[in-house]
Amino acid sequence: MVIEFRSVSKKFPDGTVAVEDFSLELPSGKATVFVGSSGSGKTTLLRMINRMVEPTSGQILIDGVDVATRDRVQLRRSIGYVLQAAGLLPHRTVLHNVATVPLLQRTDRAKARESALELLDKVGLDRRLAGRYPRQLSGGQQQRVGVARALASDPNILLMDEPFGAVDPIVRAELQVELNRLQRELGKTVVFVTHDIDEAFLIADQVVILKQGGRIAQVGTPAQILSAPADDFVASFIGADKGQRDLHLQERSGDDGLTLVVDQDGRPTGVLASSRPSAPSEDGTVS
Amino acid sequence: MDLILGALGYIFDPVNWGAGAVQPGAIGGLLLEHLRLTALCVGIALVIALPLGFYIGHTGRARQFVIGFTGAMRALPTLGLLYFFFTLFAFSLSFLPAANLAVVISLIILAIPSILAGAYSGLESVDRETIDASRALGMTEFQILWQVEIPLALPLIVGGIRASVLQVIATATVAAYIGVGGLGRIILTGIGTNDYDRILGGALLVTALALVVDGAFALLQWLAAVGTAPRGARDTDGDATRAPLSAEPATQQ
Numbered sequence: 001m002v003i004e005f006r007s008v009s010k011k012f013p014d015g016t017v018a019v020e021d022f023s024l025e026l027p028s029g030k031a032t033v034f035v036g037s038s039g040s041g042k043t044t045l046l047r048m049i050n051r052m053v054e055p056t057s058g059q060i061l062i063d064g065v066d067v068a069t070r071d072r073v074q075l076r077r078s079i080g081y082v083l084q085a086a087g088l089l090p091h092r093t094v095l096h097n098v099a100t101v102p103l104l105q106r107t108d109r110a111k112a113r114e115s116a117l118e119l120l121d122k123v124g125l126d127r128r129l130a131g132r133y134p135r136q137l138s139g140g141q142q143q144r145v146g147v148a149r150a151l152a153s154d155p156n157i158l159l160m161d162e163p164f165g166a167v168d169p170i171v172r173a174e175l176q177v178e179l180n181r182l183q184r185e186l187g188k189t190v191v192f193v194t195h196d197i198d199e200a201f202l203i204a205d206q207v208v209i210l211k212q213g214g215r216i217a218q219v220g221t222p223a224q225i226l227s228a229p230a231d232d233f234v235a236s237f238i239g240a241d242k243g244q245r246d247l248h249l250q251e252r253s254g255d256d257g258l259t260l261v262v263d264q265d266g267r268p269t270g271v272l273a274s275s276r277p278s279a280p281s282e283d284g285t286v287s
Numbered sequence: 288m289d290l291i292l293g294a295l296g297y298i299f300d301p302v303n304w305g306a307g308a309v310q311p312g313a314i315g316g317l318l319l320e321h322l323r324l325t326a327l328c329v330g331i332a333l334v335i336a337l338p339l340g341f342y343i344g345h346t347g348r349a350r351q352f353v354i355g356f357t358g359a360m361r362a363l364p365t366l367g368l369l370y371f372f373f374t375l376f377a378f379s380l381s382f383l384p385a386a387n388l389a390v391v392i393s394l395i396i397l398a399i400p401s402i403l404a405g406a407y408s409g410l411e412s413v414d415r416e417t418i419d420a421s422r423a424l425g426m427t428e429f430q431i432l433w434q435v436e437i438p439l440a441l442p443l444i445v446g447g448i449r450a451s452v453l454q455v456i457a458t459a460t461v462a463a464y465i466g467v468g469g470l471g472r473i474i475l476t477g478i479g480t481n482d483y484d485r486i487l488g489g490a491l492l493v494t495a496l497a498l499v500v501d502g503a504f505a506l507l508q509w510l511a512a513v514g515t516a517p518r519g520a521r522d523t524d525g526d527a528t529r530a531p532l533s534a535e536p537a538t539q540q
Contacts, residue, residue: 073425073427076425087416087417087419090515091514101424101425104430
């Protein structure tokens with residue numbers, strides 16, 4: 001499922017120009033991450049794909065078909081959507097939440113239930129949580145339910161709006177890794193919005209760095225952007241200007257021969273894996 | 288004390304419940320009449336106010352106008368309305384239909400504002416994120432209303448109906464002024480004959496009825512709240528030993 005933006009603009013009734021003349025192709029089966037600070041129009045771009053926001057001008061095409069020609073409700077049911085606050089229905093159990101879209105599509109109840117349980121496995125949730133209500137879950141668990149729900153209708157496209165923004169850093173890292181695993185497994189076309197450049201580099205096949213008003217600062221793979229920032233804006237956004245991305249090795253006394261990896265300011269960011277006596281761990285590997 | 292004993296004496300005297308009870312009739316019948324009148328008026332008010340309240344709460348349209356309008360409705364004295372409508376209808380209808388119609392319309396006007404306020408404020412209290420998510424999943428506006436907004440707003444909706452029922456039960460006594468209605472007639476007959484036992488007895492009966500019905504609604508409202516905020520909702524620690532509600536144990540890993 002290729003998603004294509006053709007000179008899309010969005011001006012809100014209050015006069016704010018969220019996006020101006022935005023054109024880009026998002027490759028099929030890959031994860032594209034829109035990254036930018038607030039006001040960069042990244043969420044607006046995302047929400048235009050499933051017509052939660054209508055562009056003022058321009059077109060958005062999915063496999064060559066203009067989304068404006070499609071029925072909104074059917075379009076949204078065919079696209080998975082994960083929100084920052086999970087947006088689960090508080091009066092429904094986890095299982096019922098996951099099965100929401102299949103039930104809207106009048107799938108047989110028993111079948112919907114069975115596939116919802118399988119989805120819980122897929123996103124790494126214990127099936128015993130199926131009967132719980134969202135408020136009885138932790139933030140990380142709620143987000144997993146949100147992902148399971150988005151996958152329930154087996155959509156080809158998955159939209160994720162800062163899905164891990166509200167969980168703590170440890171759970172967040174866990175969810176990011178899980179998402180990468182799921183993405184390798186399922187091969188969906190993922191569109192992911194974040195303001196966290198590290199999250200973007202971790203998840204993305206294609207990173208889109210946005211300036212105010214949805215103007216593209218740079219598009220590329222994480223490696224392309226890291227090695228050759230297009231301009232000062234990008235360099236500062238990814239922290240290259242302050243040397244946060246210039247890592248070098250340092251050996252300190254008393255470290256039993258371990259080699260530290262430090263950034264420009266001398267802040268340790270990891271340990272060189274090959275310097276460990278027995279180094280099975282991937283932690284701190286510098287790529 | 289004598290007064291209260293007298294009133295209780297009136298209420299519990301079997302003669303006043305019997306079929307041959309003199310003016311204004313057997314208590315049981317009047318009680319039923321009172322309830323029937325309340326149910327009729329609140330029922331019609333529900334048909335008018337709930338859809339309107341849902342419309343306002345869901346779309347946010349016409350909000351200012353309706354709030355102002357219902358505020359004005361609340362300020363109208365029911366007794367005044369009653370005489371107004373009665374006089375109006377008496378031109379073209381005979382006594383009993385005119386009286387009944389005037390009573391029903393006045394009480395409907397009394398019942399609408401609370402129900403309406405409960406409905407739209409209930410819907411407005413639903414988390415915007417939840418509604419946005421439901422829409423993004425591909426629910427139609429109607430499905431959002433029925434599957435998300437109304438279930439989550441239910442405690443406030445029931446609360447509005449509860450307040451309205453209580454007002455109508457209490458106020459329906461004024462129907463007696465034009466010779467119809469339920470328990471109010473006991474009070475009015477008492478006033479007419481200077482029979483204080485009856486006046487207080489009738490008032491106590493209305494009070495008791497109001498309390499019983501209000502208690503029933505309190506229960507209903509509690510049940511609605513349980514439905515929205517399921518039991519143990521505050522339990523956020525991972526108590527994995529809890530029995531699953533709908534997942535089959537056989538399918539656990």
